[in-house]
Amino acid sequence: MGDLVRTGVSLERELLEGFDKVIGRKGYRNRSEAIRDLIRERLVDEQADENRMVVATLTMVYDHHRPQLSEKLIDAQHRAGGRVLAATHVHLDHHNCLEVIIMKGRSGEVRRLGDQILSFRGVKHGRLVITTTGRDLK
Numbered sequence: 001m002g003d004l005v006r007t008g009v010s011l012e013r014e015l016l017e018g019f020d021k022v023i024g025r026k027g028y029r030n031r032s033e034a035i036r037d038l039i040r041e042r043l044v045d046e047q048a049d050e051n052r053m054v055v056a057t058l059t060m061v062y063d064h065h066r067p068q069l070s071e072k073l074i075d076a077q078h079r080a081g082g083r084v085l086a087a088t089h090v091h092l093d094h095h096n097c098l099e100v101i102i103m104k105g106r107s108g109e110v111r112r113l114g115d116q117i118l119s120f121r122g123v124k125h126g127r128l129v130i131t132t133t134g135r136d137l138k
Protein backbone atom coordinates (compact mmCIF):
# COMPACT_ATOMS: atom_id res chain seq x y z
CA MET A 1 0.00 0.00 0.00
CA GLY A 2 1.25 3.51 -0.82
CA ASP A 3 0.99 6.58 1.37
CA LEU A 4 -2.19 6.43 3.38
CA VAL A 5 -4.32 9.56 3.22
CA ARG A 6 -7.30 10.18 5.48
CA THR A 7 -10.33 11.83 3.95
CA GLY A 8 -13.80 12.67 5.18
CA VAL A 9 -17.05 12.26 3.26
CA SER A 10 -20.44 13.75 4.09
CA LEU A 11 -23.32 11.34 3.52
CA GLU A 12 -26.99 11.21 4.35
CA ARG A 13 -27.55 9.00 7.41
CA GLU A 14 -29.90 6.70 5.48
CA LEU A 15 -27.36 6.24 2.70
CA LEU A 16 -24.63 5.33 5.17
CA GLU A 17 -26.90 2.92 7.06
CA GLY A 18 -27.80 1.20 3.81
CA PHE A 19 -24.13 0.97 2.86
CA ASP A 20 -23.18 -0.48 6.26
CA LYS A 21 -25.87 -3.15 5.92
CA VAL A 22 -24.66 -4.16 2.47
CA ILE A 23 -20.98 -4.31 3.39
CA GLY A 24 -21.85 -6.24 6.57
CA ARG A 25 -23.59 -8.87 4.47
CA LYS A 26 -20.59 -9.02 2.18
CA GLY A 27 -18.30 -9.63 5.12
CA TYR A 28 -16.33 -6.40 5.25
CA ARG A 29 -14.95 -5.67 8.72
CA ASN A 30 -14.79 -1.93 8.16
CA ARG A 31 -15.98 0.78 5.83
CA SER A 32 -12.54 1.80 4.65
CA GLU A 33 -11.85 -1.50 2.93
CA ALA A 34 -15.31 -1.51 1.35
CA ILE A 35 -14.81 2.03 0.02
CA ARG A 36 -11.32 1.17 -1.26
CA ASP A 37 -12.78 -1.77 -3.18
CA LEU A 38 -15.52 0.40 -4.66
CA ILE A 39 -12.96 2.94 -5.82
CA ARG A 40 -10.70 0.25 -7.30
CA GLU A 41 -13.61 -1.30 -9.15
CA ARG A 42 -14.57 2.06 -10.59
CA LEU A 43 -11.00 2.83 -11.61
CA VAL A 44 -10.66 -0.51 -13.38
CA ASP A 45 -13.94 0.11 -15.20
CA GLU A 46 -12.92 3.59 -16.27
CA GLN A 47 -9.33 2.82 -17.19
CA ALA A 48 -9.96 -0.31 -19.20
CA ASP A 49 -8.17 -0.16 -22.54
CA GLU A 50 -10.51 1.67 -24.91
CA ASN A 51 -9.27 -0.39 -27.86
CA ARG A 52 -9.75 -3.82 -26.32
CA MET A 53 -12.36 -5.97 -28.11
CA VAL A 54 -15.16 -6.76 -25.70
CA VAL A 55 -18.68 -8.07 -25.61
CA ALA A 56 -21.26 -6.32 -23.50
CA THR A 57 -24.87 -6.34 -22.48
CA LEU A 58 -26.88 -3.23 -21.85
CA THR A 59 -29.92 -3.95 -19.70
CA MET A 60 -32.47 -1.21 -19.31
CA VAL A 61 -36.01 -0.43 -18.28
CA TYR A 62 -37.79 2.39 -20.01
CA ASP A 63 -41.18 3.99 -20.48
CA HIS A 64 -42.21 3.40 -24.07
CA HIS A 65 -44.84 6.15 -23.82
CA ARG A 66 -42.11 8.75 -23.53
CA PRO A 67 -42.36 10.67 -26.82
CA GLN A 68 -39.64 9.81 -29.36
CA LEU A 69 -37.83 7.45 -27.01
CA SER A 70 -38.50 4.23 -28.93
CA GLU A 71 -37.35 5.91 -32.15
CA LYS A 72 -34.20 7.26 -30.47
CA LEU A 73 -33.33 3.84 -29.09
CA ILE A 74 -33.72 2.16 -32.47
CA ASP A 75 -31.86 4.94 -34.25
CA ALA A 76 -28.90 4.73 -31.85
CA GLN A 77 -28.64 0.99 -32.46
CA HIS A 78 -28.80 1.37 -36.24
CA ARG A 79 -26.07 4.02 -36.09
CA ALA A 80 -23.82 1.70 -34.08
CA GLY A 81 -22.35 0.24 -37.25
CA GLY A 82 -22.83 -3.46 -36.58
CA ARG A 83 -21.74 -3.32 -32.93
CA VAL A 84 -25.23 -4.34 -31.84
CA LEU A 85 -25.50 -8.10 -32.27
CA ALA A 86 -28.97 -8.62 -30.86
CA ALA A 87 -31.66 -7.02 -28.77
CA THR A 88 -34.40 -8.61 -26.74
CA HIS A 89 -37.50 -6.72 -25.71
CA VAL A 90 -40.03 -7.63 -23.02
CA HIS A 91 -43.24 -5.65 -22.41
CA LEU A 92 -43.29 -5.55 -18.61
CA ASP A 93 -46.62 -3.76 -18.20
CA HIS A 94 -48.67 -1.04 -19.84
CA HIS A 95 -45.85 1.52 -19.61
CA ASN A 96 -42.60 -0.27 -18.95
CA CYS A 97 -40.34 -2.20 -21.28
CA LEU A 98 -37.23 -4.19 -20.50
CA GLU A 99 -34.63 -4.35 -23.20
CA VAL A 100 -31.31 -6.17 -23.30
CA ILE A 101 -28.93 -5.15 -26.05
CA ILE A 102 -25.95 -7.38 -26.80
CA MET A 103 -22.94 -5.64 -28.29
CA LYS A 104 -19.45 -6.42 -29.49
CA GLY A 105 -16.79 -3.87 -30.28
CA ARG A 106 -13.95 -1.77 -28.89
CA SER A 107 -14.42 -1.09 -25.21
CA GLY A 108 -14.59 2.68 -25.75
CA GLU A 109 -17.19 2.42 -28.51
CA VAL A 110 -19.40 0.06 -26.56
CA ARG A 111 -19.16 2.24 -23.46
CA ARG A 112 -20.05 5.40 -25.38
CA LEU A 113 -23.07 3.73 -26.95
CA GLY A 114 -24.20 2.46 -23.56
CA ASP A 115 -23.74 5.88 -21.94
CA GLN A 116 -25.66 7.54 -24.77
CA ILE A 117 -28.62 5.18 -24.52
CA LEU A 118 -28.78 5.33 -20.72
CA SER A 119 -28.80 9.13 -20.85
CA PHE A 120 -32.03 9.27 -22.89
CA ARG A 121 -34.96 10.73 -20.98
CA GLY A 122 -37.41 7.98 -20.13
CA VAL A 123 -34.76 5.33 -19.57
CA LYS A 124 -35.46 4.68 -15.88
CA HIS A 125 -32.64 2.38 -15.01
CA GLY A 126 -29.96 0.51 -16.80
CA ARG A 127 -26.59 -1.07 -16.54
CA LEU A 128 -23.84 -1.82 -18.99
CA VAL A 129 -21.88 -4.98 -18.29
CA ILE A 130 -18.67 -5.33 -20.25
CA THR A 131 -17.03 -8.69 -20.36
CA THR A 132 -14.32 -10.52 -22.22
CA THR A 133 -14.70 -12.10 -25.64
CA GLY A 134 -13.02 -15.08 -23.97
CA ARG A 135 -10.07 -15.08 -26.37
CA ASP A 136 -7.67 -13.52 -23.88
CA LEU A 137 -8.54 -15.93 -21.09
CA LYS A 138 -7.22 -19.46 -20.67
Ligand code: NI
Binds near residue numbers: 098
Ligand atom coordinates in the same frame (compact mmCIF):
# COMPACT_ATOMS: atom_id res chain seq x y z
NI1 NI B 1 -42.50 -2.97 -24.78
